[in-house]
Amino acid sequence: MCDGGFDSLENMKMLAAQCSQRFEQEKRFLEEWVLRAEQQGDHRAALIFSQTAFELGRAVSTLGELKEVSSAHPEATVARV
Numbered sequence: 001m002c003d004g005g006f007d008s009l010e011n012m013k014m015l016a017a018q019c020s021q022r023f024e025q026e027k028r029f030l031e032e033w034v035l036r037a038e039q040q041g042d043h044r045a046a047l048i049f050s051q052t053a054f055e056l057g058r059a060v061s062t063l064g065e066l067k068e069v070s071s072a073h074p075e076a077t078v079a080r081v
Helices: 009-039 043-072
Strands: none
Touching: 009 043
């Protein structure tokens, strides 16, 4: 769902929105697993889940920035992600 190219500003915005939504869902899922791992005393797993959730949060932020920049510079929207 979050791979492929886009050839217009609208397609790029749609892809970024889909990816942001999916990443947010995955981030929430991982945050639940952090709590479960901590409750079970598995601190290594909790750390890995936590780091992954953090990285997904960064990806969502980056996609938001991409949407903002592409709106300001629509001529630069032909790309592959």
